[in-house]
Amino acid sequence: MNRITSIVLLLATLAFPALAQAQNAxxxxxxxxxxxxxxxxxxxxxxxxxxxxxxxxxxxxxxxxxxxxxxxxxxxxxxxxxxxxxxxxxxxxxxxxxxxxxxxxxxxxxxxxxxxxxxxxxQITAMEQKGDTTQFNAAAFKTNPDATTEDLIQKMPGITVTNGTVTAHGETVNRVLVDGKPFFGDDAALTLKSLPAEIVDKIEVFDKLSDQAQFTGFDDGNGQKTINIVTKADRKMGQFGKVFAGYGLDNRYQAGGNISFFKGNQRISVIGLSNNINVQNFSSQDLLGVTGSGGGGGRGGAGGGGGASNNFLVGNQSGITGTNSFGLNYANKFGKKVDVSGSYFYNRTGNTNAQTTEKEYFLSGGTGNQFYNENSRTSSTNSNHRLNFRVEYNINANNSLIVTPRLSFQDNHSSSVKAGLTTLANGSNVNSSDNTQGSQNKGYNFSNDLLFRHSFAKKGRTLSLNVNTQLNDRDGIRDLYSKNMFYGITLPDTAMRGDTIDQRSFTKSDGITLGGNLIYTEPISTTGQLLFNYGLTVSNSNSSRETYNMSFDANTYSDLDTLLSNNFDNRYITNRAGIGYRYRKNSWSANLGLDFQNTGLYSQQLAPNNAKVDQSFTNVLPNFMLSYRSKSGTQFRTFFRSSTNQPSISQLQNVIDNSDPLSLTAGNPDLKQEYRNMFNVRYALAGANRPYSFNAMVFVTQTNNAIVNSTFIAQEPTTLPNGVVMERGSKLTTPINVDGSWNARTFLAYGKPVAPLKLNVNLTTGFNYVRSPGMINDISNYSNTYAVSQGLVISSNISEKLDFTVSYSGNYNVVRNTIQPKLNNNYYTQGITGRVNWIFGKGFVVQSDINNQSYRGLGQGYNQNFTLWNASIGKKFLKNNAGELKLTVFDILKQNNSISRNVTETYVQDVTSRVLTQYAMLTFTYTLKNFGKMPVNDNNRRREFEGGGFPRGGGDRGGRGFN
CATH class of the missing domain: 2.60.40.1120 (Carboxypeptidase-like, regulatory domain)
Structure with a gap:
């Protein structure tokens, strides 16, 4: 089945027009x-x-x-x-x-x-398509003097920022570079919020290949959607940034800033932030999800801080969060051969939240659906240290070495109190629980990539070796105290029993992965090149859980619960070898490759019983790419790739997790690897001869042996094979392999400046189809979701003193299930946002943003329409208006809200969360701008064309591999 599907999709890509054999040079x-x-x-x-x-x-x-x-x-x-x-x-x-x-x-x-x-x-246009790169000229988009790079890019066609997540042309941006170099690691949100818009010359959006793929020119599937910030030449020398501090009602406060020191290739940036108004300047990679109590993307528009009134705003979070963070970034070039960049970032967040959750589970067989209602209060404190480093050493004209280590530490403390009740459609109670728990988790992750690249004398003949190492370790302690009641089938609820859980669990997991990949390329003509590759990866991991019940005789946790304890070892060995062919001539290029992969999986349960799993998987993994790009700005690209995804050790470990006694989870040691086929098509139009830009994209992913959830809801007391007793109404969720998973997306973006009105108009539309398989009580269900989205952004291009944006986003969702058709659902969400920043008179500033959110079809009590309005007024003073004092009022209408809906193949869930409500704050901000000129070395003033030097890239973005 895997090979048949791959061949069918691969043949479909070959239906595109044959390669043109133009004689252009x-x-x-x-x-x-x-x-x-x-x-x-x-x-x-x-x-x-x-x-x-x-x-x-x-x-x-x-x-x-x-x-x-x-x-x-x-x-x-x-x-x-x-x-x-x-x-x-x-x-x-x-x-x-x-x-x-x-x-x-x-x-x-x-x-x-x-x-x-x-x-x-x-004449420089606002947007151009340069090969595989979409380039925006920053001068074509006017922003206010205090704008960040994030404010700037949101005016550009096809780029959006929502709750700290940046998307470009329908894809999530995972990396943001500054002049081609990393800035604070791979943290896109941190980079965009730290750099002022005024230093930006151009914004480039492209798919960045891995360092090895750049060198060889063959896409290895490890590329990432990337934004590169090209700074102005006259801003590469000097100091710039801002510091701010504010205090308001209800003891709300904020303080922080960012200062950068640029001196040619040497760049140092320092940032800091402290507040209790839900503002953060980093992405979710620093909140590793040890618990689910902090974070989450609540509805309700802009979060604490007031949208345009605070440039560090990420978005609304569930609950109220206090943040303390500090970061340092360094980049420099030593001589002509060594490029160095590195960063350190620390953050500490504390979150408190209150949530109401309603779930409806889809059951069949005449038993009716099951409903679950929960009220919870949670708090968490998360501390994270993150270090990134990169050294690129150009040994000589033919050899280079790149070393990229990364290290992060995390410490998380959390606690929760929740009360849950399960009922049937007729109103009868099934079970209830009062649950209190606290946990502490510590861990680290380390990875290192070492890449050696060698170019032979013959152009296009290369050899590259990539060696990577990954280490991780995590330890945790959890205390659980829960009182549970289970009711009988008869009405009224006269037959019931209760139990009390009082236990402490110790968890530990660690792993090591060693891998290597060797690639050799050989030119066979002026337009063709062959690739041969071999890779070996060995991964070992261990996970253990020891659960102890309270011993009332000893008044300590000393009774080992063998049903809830487990020790599990897991090992993967993957061998992969393949061959590829690359063609490139004039405007056309194509890659065709075939890999053969064998994966051996060995798993062993060491306690409480000894059990082994020994499996082997052999796969054929084809890949294909065809692209066309013209000098007029037209680009077409189609891509197909097959890949595999291994189950994690937590998915394989078959120990019961009773963190929620009414909703148990466990792993499945018999899981197989997923086999994915990915296909996409992209088409773009942009250029100096067009007064508009247009992007069209189609993404399709089909997965065999998809790892999905199987949920068992006990209709009566049931004893599991390991001896754990499930009471009536309780749930057990385990991962299984199922075929038939599909995810298809289309995205269209059209942008055009309206010169007479001095406006930029961006229109986006998309259609998504998701087919999610699942299983509930041994009956398969396929949830089919159809979603249509529409977006419109109108932004000003009038002047730096008057900057406004009006936007609309709407999503209409249709959900259809193969079981319980009566639960099919249509719902609609809509957001209308307006923002304005006006500088007038002698340094007076008015800022305001208003966000209306509307929800329809979510169910009784969840269909809402509310408006979040924030505004501020301020005065600039001091020399060059470096100082500003402003008064901000958040949630003027007192309507801030947080609603979310999650539709899966087995249930529908609606959640309302605590949010930050109205407050006022007075803030002082000081802006530093001190730019100089780069020193000129008269001895190096040469205008002739020179040769030599080791190439810095490859593929469609240049390189020694093949041109």
Whole structure:
């Protein structure tokens, strides 16, 4: 079944038009700074026929300083001109005698003239498609002087930020780079909130391949949607940032800031934050989910802090959170060979929350559905240390070494009190529980990637070796005290029994993974290249749980509960070998590959009983990519890949977890690996000759042996095979393998500036289809969800003093189940948001944001319509308006709310949570702006074209691998 599905989807991709065999030629090259030989990112390269009347066409350099200009004619002479702000132009006349002419390294020297004397070359459009990169010119989007990079990118077509999650063209952005280098690791939210919009020259959006894939030019499936922030040349030298402090009613407070010191390649940034108004400046990677009590994406629009009135705002959280955080980022280049970047980040969050949860489980067989209602109060404290480091050493022109270690520590304390009641449709009680528990979890994660790359004398012949290591360890203690009542079947509820649980559990898990991947590439023609790869991965993990009941004789937790205790070992050994072929000529490129993979799984339960699982999986994993890109800005790309996903050790460990005595969970040692087929198509239009931009994308994922949940709800007291007794109405959830999982998404984005009105208009629409298999009481259910989404954003482009945005987002969802059709559901959610920032008079500032949320079809008591309105008024003063004092009022209408709905294959869940309500705060902010000029080394002022230097990338974004 796996191979048949893969072949069918692969053949479907081959139905696209055959590769064009155009005879167009191309010019390539790399633009470098003359002083430090660093890549010049975002430089404009103009190419025209070498005649006075010829009109030039433009491309820009990528994060590696590389450019490629296609669609040219052989035996014709061209003029190549490279321009960049604050640099002198560089020109060269080139006659194309071959299909491809590589100009090598082009060095630019800084101009001595003031910025006012710099001449603008050509007309720069708001958005252009440069190969596989979508590039936005920041100057085309006007923002207020206090705006962050996050504020800037939200004006750009197809980019959204919701509750700290950045999406670009329908995909989640996992990395944000600054001039091609990491900034605070892979934390996209932290980077965008720390950098002011005024230092940004361009925003680049692309799929960043892994370092090894960049070098070889073959996509290995490990790429990530990435944003690269290209800073202005005149902002690469100086100090900038802001500090702020505020205090308000109900003892609400906030203080923090961010300061950056830029001196060419040396960059140091320091950030800090402390508040109790739900504001955070980091992403969810620092809240590792040890417990579920802190975090969560509540509804109700902008959270504490007031939207536009606070630039560190992430979004509304469930409950009320206090945050203390500190971070340091460092980047530098030592000589011509060593690039270093690293960061340290610490945060401590404390969250308190109160929630009401309602669940309806889908049952069959005439027993009616089961309803669960819960009221809970939770609190948690989470501390996290995160370190990232990267060293890139260009040993010589043919060899390089990249080392990337990462380390994080976490300490989490949490407690909860909750009361739950299970009933049937006729109103009879099934069971109830009063549950109190506390837990403490500590752990660390360490990983390191080491990549060695070698280029042979023959262009396109390369060898690369990647070695990776992963270590993790986690220890936890949990105390549980629960009083539970179980009612009889007859009415009224006269037959009932109760039990009390008083126990302490100790959990420990650790693992180590060692892996290596060797890749060799060989050119076989001017347009073709072969790849041979072999990889070996060995993973060992152990997980144990010891549960002790209270011994009333000894008044201590000393009675080992063997039914709830377990010790489990797990080992994976994966061998993978494959071959690939790459074709590239002019505007067309294609990859075709086939991997053969064998995975051995050995699992052993050591306690309380000895049991073994020994399995082997053999898979054929095809991949295919076809892309076309024109100099006019048209891009087409289709991609297919098969992959596998291994079950985690917690999914394999078959010990009962009774954290919620009415809802038990356990693993399944017989789980098989998932087999996934992924297919996507992308089409983009953008360029200087178009007054608009358009992106269309289709993503399809089909999974065989999908790991899903099987839920068993006891209709009467039931003894499980391990001896645990399930009372009537209690639930047991275990993972199983099921075929038939599908996820399909489409995304369309259209953006156009309306010059007469000085507005930017962005329109998005999408359709999602999700088919989720599951099982409840041994009956399979497939939940089919159809969702249509529509978005509209109108943002101002009037001036820096008047900045406003109006947006609409609507989602209509249709849910259909194969069992219990009467529970099929249609529901609609809608959000309308308006934001304004107006600077007038002698430094007066008015800021306001209003967000209306509407929910329909969620059920009685959950269909709501509420409005969150925040506003502030302030005054700028001091020299250059560096100081600002403002008064902010949050939730003026006192309507802030938090509602969420979760529809699965076995139940529908509605949750309401505690939120931050109205308060007022007075805040002082000081802004630092001190920019200088880069020093110029007269000895390095060369305008000639030079060769040499180790290449910094590969693939469609440049590289030694193949051009």
């Amino acid at each position: 191309q010019i390539t090259g790399t633009v470098l700074d003359s002083v430090n030989r660093a890549p010049v990112v975002g430089a404009y390269v103009a190419v025209s026929r070498n005649t006075p009347e010829a009109k030039p066409e433009y491309v820009t350099t990528d994060v590696n300083g590389k450019f490629s200009f296609t669609g040219l004619t052989k035996q014709v002479t061209y003029l190549v001109k490279v321009s960049y702000l604050s640099y002198k132009d560089a020109t060269q006349v080139v006659t194309l005698h071959n299909d491809s002419e590589d100009l090598g390294s082009i060095t630019l020297t800084e101009a001595v003239a003031n910025l006012k004397e710099v001449k603008v070359v050509g």
